[in-house]
Amino acid sequence: MFWPTEEESVWATEHIIPHATIAANKLFEKYGPKFDKTDLDQSVFDGWSMTDKVKNHFNELGLSFRRFSLFVGAAGAKSAVPHVDAHTIGAPMVARLNIPLRGIEGAKLSWWDSSVDDPRMLERHFEQWDATQGKMRKAFSYLADPHADWGPASFVVNNPGPCWNHVELAHKLELDFTTETRINITAEIQDQIAWEELVTRLRNCNYI
Numbered sequence: 001m002f003w004p005t006e007e008e009s010v011w012a013t014e015h016i017i018p019h020a021t022i023a024a025n026k027l028f029e030k031y032g033p034k035f036d037k038t039d040l041d042q043s044v045f046d047g048w049s050m051t052d053k054v055k056n057h058f059n060e061l062g063l064s065f066r067r068f069s070l071f072v073g074a075a076g077a078k079s080a081v082p083h084v085d086a087h088t089i090g091a092p093m094v095a096r097l098n099i100p101l102r103g104i105e106g107a108k109l110s111w112w113d114s115s116v117d118d119p120r121m122l123e124r125h126f127e128q129w130d131a132t133q134g135k136m137r138k139a140f141s142y143l144a145d146p147h148a149d150w151g152p153a154s155f156v157v158n159n160p161g162p163c164w165n166h167v168e169l170a171h172k173l174e175l176d177f178t179t180e181t182r183i184n185i186t187a188e189i190q191d192q193i194a195w196e197e198l199v200t201r202l203r204n205c206n207y208i
């Protein structure tokens, strides 16, 4: 349902990819060829039919829509570390709806049955590109201790396409075998609900 149509793909190439490319360059300049999040002015998404689809999906599921955000990752980046998504200290995000536009082939997403209370997970204070302000700004999430051993993942998806990502679990995106910059549009929930509740609502609406 959230694979962009040909038309949506063309629209994204014209209206979103140029902003994503600037954001990617800013981040790679600062941190090297990695994977990270950035903010885009929400007006970038006005006029994209996918925007309405996503907002309708949120309404149908009784979710409040926070904003679209953007993840960019360097092709072939060998820098993946387990992390937990968060905006504020002590409050992991539960889930986000991902709509990858580029860099799907060769990507690998893994999850572990573990979250921010895992001693291997550390606070991450960093800077992310804020296109709305035209500068880097402070950001927060959780990132694994680089020396920690995580063992085999509990669940793995190769070439991950559009999906609800359970981001309160430790998860890792590997881009080692991608051949283009990964560009992933993501829709965030304003008022978090439990993953189990989200799954129930998706089931009640016959998505799963």
Ligand SMILES: [Fe+2]
Binding pocket: 083, 084, 085, 167, 171
């Ligand atoms: Fe994440």
